[in-house]
Amino acid sequence: MLAQQLFNALVLGSVYALFSMGFTLTFGVLRVINLLYAFYVAAGAFLSLVAVRDFGVPLWAAGLFGAVGTGAIAVVCDTAVLAPLRRARAPELSSLIVTLGAALLLNSLMFLAFGAEVRRFPATLLSQAPIDLGLLQIGQIQLLIIAVVALLAALLFLFIERTRLGVAVRALAENPEAAALMGINVGVMFSGVSFLAAVLIAVAGILIGLNFDAVHPYMGEPLMLRGFAVVVIGGLGNIRGALVAGLALGFVEVMTAGYLSSNFKDAAGFAAMVITLWLRPAGLFGKAVTRRA
Amino acid sequence: MPQWLDDFLWAYGSFVYGLGVNAILGLSMYAVLALGQLSLGQAAFMGIGAYASAVLTVKFGVPFPLVLAAAMVAPAIAAMIISVPTLRLTGVYLAIATIGFGEVMRILYINTDYIGGALGLSGIPEKAGGPVIFGLLALILAGFLSATRSKIGRAFEAIREDEDAARAIGVNVAAYKLSALVVSAALAGLAGALNAHFSSFIGPNEYGFDAAVTILSYAILGGVTTPLGPVLGAVVLSALPEVLRPLHDFRLVFNGLVIVLVVIFLPRGILGVHTRRVG
Amino acid sequence: MSAPLLEVAAVTCRFSGLVAVDAVSFAVETGRIHGLIGPNGAGKTTLFNVISGLLDAGDGSIRFRERDITLLPAHARVALGLGRSFQNLRVFADMSVLENVLAGRHNRLKVPWPASVLRLPSARSEEKAAVARARELLATVNLVDKANALASSLAYGDQRRLEIVRALASDPMLLLLDEPAAGMNPTETAMLAELLRSVRGGGVTILLVEHDMNFVMGLCDRLTVLSFGRKIAEGTPKEVRADAGVIEAYLGAGDVARFLEGTQR
Numbered sequence: 001m002l003a004q005q006l007f008n009a010l011v012l013g014s015v016y017a018l019f020s021m022g023f024t025l026t027f028g029v030l031r032v033i034n035l036l037y038a039f040y041v042a043a044g045a046f047l048s049l050v051a052v053r054d055f056g057v058p059l060w061a062a063g064l065f066g067a068v069g070t071g072a073i074a075v076v077c078d079t080a081v082l083a084p085l086r087r088a089r090a091p092e093l094s095s096l097i098v099t100l101g102a103a104l105l106l107n108s109l110m111f112l113a114f115g116a117e118v119r120r121f122p123a124t125l126l127s128q129a130p131i132d133l134g135l136l137q138i139g140q141i142q143l144l145i146i147a148v149v150a151l152l153a154a155l156l157f158l159f160i161e162r163t164r165l166g167v168a169v170r171a172l173a174e175n176p177e178a179a180a181l182m183g184i185n186v187g188v189m190f191s192g193v194s195f196l197a198a199v200l201i202a203v204a205g206i207l208i209g210l211n212f213d214a215v216h217p218y219m220g221e222p223l224m225l226r227g228f229a230v231v232v233i234g235g236l237g238n239i240r241g242a243l244v245a246g247l248a249l250g251f252v253e254v255m256t257a258g259y260l261s262s263n264f265k266d267a268a269g270f271a272a273m274v275i276t277l278w279l280r281p282a283g284l285f286g287k288a289v290t291r292r293a
Numbered sequence: 294m295p296q297w298l299d300d301f302l303w304a305y306g307s308f309v310y311g312l313g314v315n316a317i318l319g320l321s322m323y324a325v326l327a328l329g330q331l332s333l334g335q336a337a338f339m340g341i342g343a344y345a346s347a348v349l350t351v352k353f354g355v356p357f358p359l360v361l362a363a364a365m366v367a368p369a370i371a372a373m374i375i376s377v378p379t380l381r382l383t384g385v386y387l388a389i390a391t392i393g394f395g396e397v398m399r400i401l402y403i404n405t406d407y408i409g410g411a412l413g414l415s416g417i418p419e420k421a422g423g424p425v426i427f428g429l430l431a432l433i434l435a436g437f438l439s440a441t442r443s444k445i446g447r448a449f450e451a452i453r454e455d456e457d458a459a460r461a462i463g464v465n466v467a468a469y470k471l472s473a474l475v476v477s478a479a480l481a482g483l484a485g486a487l488n489a490h491f492s493s494f495i496g497p498n499e500y501g502f503d504a505a506v507t508i509l510s511y512a513i514l515g516g517v518t519t520p521l522g523p524v525l526g527a528v529v530l531s532a533l534p535e536v537l538r539p540l541h542d543f544r545l546v547f548n549g550l551v552i553v554l555v556v557i558f559l560p561r562g563i564l565g566v567h568t569r570r571v572g
Numbered sequence: 573m574s575a576p577l578l579e580v581a582a583v584t585c586r587f588s589g590l591v592a593v594d595a596v597s598f599a600v601e602t603g604r605i606h607g608l609i610g611p612n613g614a615g616k617t618t619l620f621n622v623i624s625g626l627l628d629a630g631d632g633s634i635r636f637r638e639r640d641i642t643l644l645p646a647h648a649r650v651a652l653g654l655g656r657s658f659q660n661l662r663v664f665a666d667m668s669v670l671e672n673v674l675a676g677r678h679n680r681l682k683v684p685w686p687a688s689v690l691r692l693p694s695a696r697s698e699e700k701a702a703v704a705r706a707r708e709l710l711a712t713v714n715l716v717d718k719a720n721a722l723a724s725s726l727a728y729g730d731q732r733r734l735e736i737v738r739a740l741a742s743d744p745m746l747l748l749l750d751e752p753a754a755g756m757n758p759t760e761t762a763m764l765a766e767l768l769r770s771v772r773g774g775g776v777t778i779l780l781v782e783h784d785m786n787f788v789m790g791l792c793d794r795l796t797v798l799s800f801g802r803k804i805a806e807g808t809p810k811e812v813r814a815d816a817g818v819i820e821a822y823l824g825a826g827d828v829a830r831f832l833e834g835t836q837r
Contacts, residue, residue: 092384092385093388100552101550102549103506105546221502225392269393270393273393274374443689443699448678460626463679463742464679465645
């Protein structure tokens, strides 16, 4: 039983981690908590779903399509809505507010277009029969989730830490003015990071859609709310923190549901976030963003 | 009361009272946004006020004035708990904490059968009428207008423009921010109680993310250069979908669009006037 | 002799590994105009931020009016009598000139907030007195006729003077001025020096950071010199001017002769 719980926690935590890494990447570089991310989750899932159901595309290709498509949408949104604010040197909170408005706008449009009806990925995509390992049962989808997240996390870390482009991203996060002076094309980089983060988010959406067998316009909201808790606990802007805290949250939720109460597991993350704010606001890995009161 | 007014209120009472309540919510948002704080908890605090007041009236028969007072105190306490740690942090933490708070409250309401669970609470007696709602609105608005013209208004503006400069001239920034959050929560709670007592039914899904962003849109549209801004914003954004019937289904889309366009093109809102802050 | 108005004792301030201010100690006597000088990056503004309370000192202590204010929040230091202006202009752009100065007086307006909201007579008369005082202050810098103009519409020099006057509105005992003469032409600089002398005459002690050497030498009673976060010299302008370490810090060893020649004027 415990082994099964731990495995489920790993699966759930992986998705949280994936979403949060994209979320925190955006904050670290673009300095904005982008509330459109809930929308991107659904967008990724819907795009893939359409590709699979209406065009008979194999899952891996549909996933790619969903991810890249959402990335493109993200770049458009960033250019239309966030770039003007950056140019006007608007205060940070303006960007947050504008993504709120855009999120309300796009979510509502999606709802009007697709309705509340829950759609499903075709059951034939992946084998439903779980692999029985005695102590625990592993579904193909769950294996897929763990594999995909592990791969993407590894690629992300390699990119950020080992490539020149990754160094440029980190420079941009550290000090945008200095980065621009050093010849980094800030505009292109912002678009690139928006694209990259949205790709991660979209994949999270597709995986969620497969795992919970449900695709609907508001599917991203629970994930985004978890994402808030995870990035605060892990440290705003810290990718490693997002990974660790995401996995940890998966663990906390599954354990809360299993041993305390299934109803309140959703509140566990938020409670953890409030505790973090009181005790260690910078999060596990973050730099303290405090100032004297 | 004249017959035409009676007829009008019978048909549109809910709408008119709703305008009053939304105006109070707009002022609740003004209280924090005027200092540059982005608190998105108004909907959650409204929910606390609504549920607390409904329970007190329906299950305990508490007199209405006391109910209203309680509806202000409860959210104020909650506001302090979640926001005190964010006072020393950059503004984004407050936004995140308050959004998350709304979600948690929603889960709480859905899972608590005592207050009706997912089905909500109905049968709340209609105790909030025009005089109460608009009387309170007038009082609150007058208070804000008066405060804005005094040293309080200058302190607000100073904090919004430049917190460190505000500290350097002796403004106790932390105290002002906390007070603003508490006032904002209390007003939202009051709005919730008033709303509960004329719509006679409340449910857990009325106080979520969409509601929070809608309240924000009132203040964004009207701007926070004057307390009249969010009031005007509330009236316009509440009335428009009623007046323009085709807009009704697109109400949320419209609110979102308004926020995006105003933030980008009209950062000070449609009432971007300079108000005198000399008493 | 009475205790110094301000005593900075071994104050250190670090930023993620970098030591911006390194165990700096100095004192400012009441009634003086004291200058804090040094090449760019010497840590002068950081030190100002620590003294005024916008930054925490990692080490060391600060005493003001014989009280330890090291842990006191910024606004409480203003209440004690510490005022400051900023290096990069930080007037409140969206407020009028008069409102800026009134804002500066915030700490001296003691009427409790309910009285303000209810517009009780006590609040109204306090406000009237504050407006009168604000206009007085604006008159000393020739800005009264612009009282209702938006602060952002003022010329650069006017904004600088506005910021100084805003700091004076809190009736400080010690005024911290961060590069008050920056961007000013010689005429404006001379007027500023006059203004500061009369401010000192009115009983306000001044601690200023400045780069304009002529301005500093002519105005200050005493100088403290910082370089790379450390104090390297202290004394009267004459003493400091001749200090080899100071000259080297500013110019590098090669230009000593030219500098000495230049300051014979």
